[in-house]
Amino acid sequence: MAQLRQVEDEPDSPAPDSFGLFVRGRGFLRRRLGLAVTRMRHRRVTFGDRCDVRSGARFLVSRNAEVRFGSGCVLDRGFTLESRGRLVVGERTVFGHHCTVASARDVQIGRDCLFGEFVSVRDHDHAFAQSGTAIIDQGRVIAPVHIGDNVWIGAKATVTRGVTIGANTVVGAQAVVTRDLPANCVAVGVPARVVRHRDTRSTATH
Ligand SMILES: CC(C)(COP(=O)(O)OP(=O)(O)OC[C@H]1O[C@@H](n2cnc3c(N)ncnc32)[C@H](O)[C@@H]1OP(=O)(O)O)[C@@H](O)C(=O)NCCC(=O)NCCS
Numbered sequence: 001m002a003q004l005r006q007v008e009d010e011p012d013s014p015a016p017d018s019f020g021l022f023v024r025g026r027g028f029l030r031r032r033l034g035l036a037v038t039r040m041r042h043r044r045v046t047f048g049d050r051c052d053v054r055s056g057a058r059f060l061v062s063r064n065a066e067v068r069f070g071s072g073c074v075l076d077r078g079f080t081l082e083s084r085g086r087l088v089v090g091e092r093t094v095f096g097h098h099c100t101v102a103s104a105r106d107v108q109i110g111r112d113c114l115f116g117e118f119v120s121v122r123d124h125d126h127a128f129a130q131s132g133t134a135i136i137d138q139g140r141v142i143a144p145v146h147i148g149d150n151v152w153i154g155a156k157a158t159v160t161r162g163v164t165i166g167a168n169t170v171v172g173a174q175a176v177v178t179r180d181l182p183a184n185c186v187a188v189g190v191p192a193r194v195v196r197h198r199d200t201r202s203t204a205t206h
Contacts, residue, residue, distance in 0.1 A: 070111060106144035116155030121145060123161050
């Protein structure tokens with residue numbers, strides 16, 4: 001409740017003066033130009049309008065991969081993407097700095113999701129069943145990852161192969177998600193477990 005009051009008490013930001021408008025306009029142009037350059041450099045990736053791809057983003061995309069970001073996505077500094085398969089991200093999803101998303105076959109992320117910094121999402125692991133063979137020679141185990149709309153994943157969390165996270169769910173910082181999580185819940189810890197369900201009728205901020 002205290003947190004809610006704090007949000008309500010925040011003063012409205014003052015209307016920008018002409019210098020503020022100039023700065024905003026410059027930022028807008030920089031993002032538009034940046035997106036044009038990113039599209040040219042990474043032709044195997046489809047970016048919707050108004051995507052904001054910040055410095056140090058890396059895209060390792062093989063020829064047959066399908067990679068799409070909806071409009072208004074933000075990929076903060078040091079974002080890393082590896083794809084040999086399908087990777088689809090919905091509109092307005094935001095990745096904090098140094099997130100990694102890797103798709104060997106199928107990763108789907110909904111719209112309006114928020115990823116804290118250093119989050120890792122992968123649909124594959126190294127196979128390691130044979131103890132007498134180097135793990136590096138044992139290939140991969142692959143299973144799709146699906147993350148619903150409006151999911152918030154806290155900083156440094158990891159989502160492992162084969163996991164589905166339902167819409168509107170919150171995953172705590174540093175969690176390791178190894179099993180499916182339902183929609184509308186809060187899950188924390190290693191491995192991530194549901195600690196409560198969210199009241200979706202509520203208009204509160206959390
Ligand atoms: C999960 C989170 C959103 C809090 O959600 P909440 O529903 O308000 O949960 P609560 O604070 O009531 O905590 C519920 C329980 O989970 C525990 N918990 C909360 N966050 C946890 C975390 N990240 N890891 C492990 N346990 C956690 C609490 O200690 C509490 O345990 P208890 O019932 O034994 O006391 C918050 O703790 C969090 O991790 N935020 C992510 C912050 C972040 O990474 N931001 C990056 C920028 S996007």
